Amino acid sequence: DQQVKQNSPSLSVQEGRISILNCDYTNSMFDYFLWYKKYPAEGPTFLISISSIKDKNEDGRFTVFLNKSAKHLSLHIVPSQPGDSAVYFCAANFGNEKLTFGTGTRLTIIP
Amino acid sequence: ETGVTQTPRHLVMGMTNKKSLKCEQHLGHNAMYWYKQSAKKPLELMFVYNFKEQTENNSVPSRFSPECPNSSHLFLHLHTLQPEDSALYLCASSQEIRANVLTFGAGSRLTVL
Numbered sequence: 643d644q645q646v647k648q649n650s651p652s653l654s655v656q657e658g659r660i661s662i663l664n665c666d667y668t669n670s671m672f673d674y675f676l677w678y679k680k681y682p683a684e685g686p687t688f689l690i691s692i693s694s695i696k697d698k699n700e701d702g703r704f705t706v707f708l709n710k711s712a713k714h715l716s717l718h719i720v721p722s723q724p725g726d727s728a729v730y731f732c733a734a735n736f737g738n739e740k741l742t743f744g745t746g747t748r749l750t751i752i753p
Numbered sequence: 754e755t756g757v758t759q760t761p762r763h764l765v766m767g768m769t770n771k772k773s774l775k776c777e778q779h780l781g782h783n784a785m786y787w788y789k790q791s792a793k794k795p796l797e798l799m800f801v802y803n804f805k806e807q808t809e810n811n812s813v814p815s816r817f818s819p820e821c822p823n824s825s826h827l828f829l830h831l832h833t834l835q836p837e838d839s840a841l842y843l844c845a846s847s848q849e850i851r852a853n854v855l856t857f858g859a860g861s862r863l864t865v866l
Contacts, residue, residue, distance in 0.1 A: 644795065651793075674853055685757065685843055685857025686796075731796065738851050740809070743796040 645669045646734050648744035656752050661719040663747050665732030668713065672734040672742075675708060677717050680729045680746070689730070690717070722751045755779050759844050759858035766834065767866050774829040774861045776844030784850040785827040787819060788843040790860070796843065802827060803850040834865045 647666045655661045663677075673694040678686035692699040692706045692715075699706050705718045715734075719726055732744040757778045766772050778785065787799040801809035802821040816838075818830040827844055841862050845855040 646795065676853055683859060685859050687857070688854045691853065735853060740798050741853060745793060745795050
């Protein structure tokens with residue numbers, strides 16, 4: 643049973659517009675959430691994270707929102723750039739447990 | 754070389770072959786991990802090593818045999834694999850065990866015929 647779900651396998655967004663990637667989780671024990679980004683032929687790289695004590699964390703063009711009551715996490719990229727085209731993985735964990743990853747969403751930014 | 758380096762990048766093997774995947778990290782990290790990424794599935798944690806001691810084996814079949822001779826090197830020995838073992842195998846490291854931020858290698862794409 644997948645505890646972290648990314649229901650959209652792919653997303654296409656026009657350059658300059660906002661990209662919104664979504665992630666749902668089922669384990670209410672999760673208290674730390676991350677987004678990783680993966681380019682083809684490269685390993686995933688850490689992008690941004692958020693603790694469950696917050697509902698928003700911003701880093702430049704990237705903002706992660708956490709809605710604990712809905713068990714929902716989203717990543718906003720504004721404005722979207724061609725270099726943002728990649729696969730984005732949502733991940734979560736709690737305490738000393740292992741990271742649980744989603745299946746990823748492939749984002750394509752259209753010039 | 755910096756970061757986490759994995760070799761080979763691509764490997765094709767028959768079910769009766771024996772091969773090994775190698776991972777080396779140049780970051781001075783203490784923990785190393787093997788992950789498996791199959792199509793349309795989440796990254797699956799396979800093994801965790803902390804200061805070259807195995808701390809987790811995530812119910813991985815014995816046809817996968819990890820080896821960690823020191824904190825900088827990690828191997829995954831493969832023998833009598835099945836076609837369903839075809840996947841991208843990712844090595845990662847972190848400063849401390851169970852850290853949330855992992856540094857991944859580019860992966861070894863394995864095809865079992």
